[in-house]
Amino acid sequence: MKKGTMWAALLLAGAALAGCGASGGNAASPAGNGTQNATAGQGTQQETILVGADTTFPPFESMQGGQVQGFDIELVQDIAQVENLKIEQIKTMPFEGLIPALQADQVDVAVAGFTIKKSRMEKVNFSNAYYKSGLSILVKKGSNIKGLDDLKNKVVATKKGTSSVDLLKKNGITNIKQFDNIDQAYSALESGGADAVVFDNPVNINFKNQHNDVEIVGGLLTGEYYGIAVTKEKPDLLKKINDGLQKLQQDGTYEKLFDKYLGGDKAGLVNGVKTPDEVALDS
Numbered sequence: 001m002k003k004g005t006m007w008a009a010l011l012l013a014g015a016a017l018a019g020c021g022a023s024g025g026n027a028a029s030p031a032g033n034g035t036q037n038a039t040a041g042q043g044t045q046q047e048t049i050l051v052g053a054d055t056t057f058p059p060f061e062s063m064q065g066g067q068v069q070g071f072d073i074e075l076v077q078d079i080a081q082v083e084n085l086k087i088e089q090i091k092t093m094p095f096e097g098l099i100p101a102l103q104a105d106q107v108d109v110a111v112a113g114f115t116i117k118k119s120r121m122e123k124v125n126f127s128n129a130y131y132k133s134g135l136s137i138l139v140k141k142g143s144n145i146k147g148l149d150d151l152k153n154k155v156v157a158t159k160k161g162t163s164s165v166d167l168l169k170k171n172g173i174t175n176i177k178q179f180d181n182i183d184q185a186y187s188a189l190e191s192g193g194a195d196a197v198v199f200d201n202p203v204n205i206n207f208k209n210q211h212n213d214v215e216i217v218g219g220l221l222t223g224e225y226y227g228i229a230v231t232k233e234k235p236d237l238l239k240k241i242n243d244g245l246q247k248l249q250q251d252g253t254y255e256k257l258f259d260k261y262l263g264g265d266k267a268g269l270v271n272g273v274k275t276p277d278e279v280a281l282d283s
Helices: 003-023 071-082 095-103 163-170 182-191 201-208 235-251 253-261
Strands: 047-053 061-064 067-069 085-092 109-111 131-133 135-140 156-159 176-179 196-200 214-217 224-226
Touching (some): 047 071, 047 095, 071 085, 071 235, 095 109, 156 182, 163 176, 163 196
Parallel strands (some): 047 085
């Protein structure tokens, strides 16, 4: 190889490496993307976004070893990759602070197992649904609570600002202990400070699988769908989130998250597109 040709080749190789560094990494990404198979978007300027998350919602979001991880975190990271978005930072905050943060432009996107509700759609946009869920009742084994009607005159623990609170109030259950995070509600059940926990079924299942002294009773109380919340100020970003979700559904990346985080339980799998208008709860 001639000397001039060699220098030209070295310059081209250096430029290629610099390009990989700019688009391939996610410096603020705290968890690895073990299920990513999709190809990143090409040929468009990379947009930087801030993501908000509540880390008290395992297996969808939790803090492990100082890193935020879970189904929702990896989903939004995978979407960012296929849509050529760069996640600048994942900001953790209490669940009740996420929608105000979106409204105040402190974050662009928020994940927290958000049930798509009409009241929330007045404040933020939602992606198409990515998980079909429902509420369930968790009790200590041997409890005389067998269903929703048995919760009256009992102490019921749950998380503040969630659809569980709406359901309990709607059914005349008033002795509700509301906590900032669901772990505190579970602790109340274990210590005898509450008779039951009403919360999202996959999270109740996750707790039950780790504690032999509790059980789920009464079946699913509701049918509801989770969506990714997006600021109303960025409709183009909402479109990218929906486009990315659809790509992950089609290439199998989305379904692999159920294997990794939900033990292969695919009861919550959403096939195809379900828009927020189709699935939003009235509350």
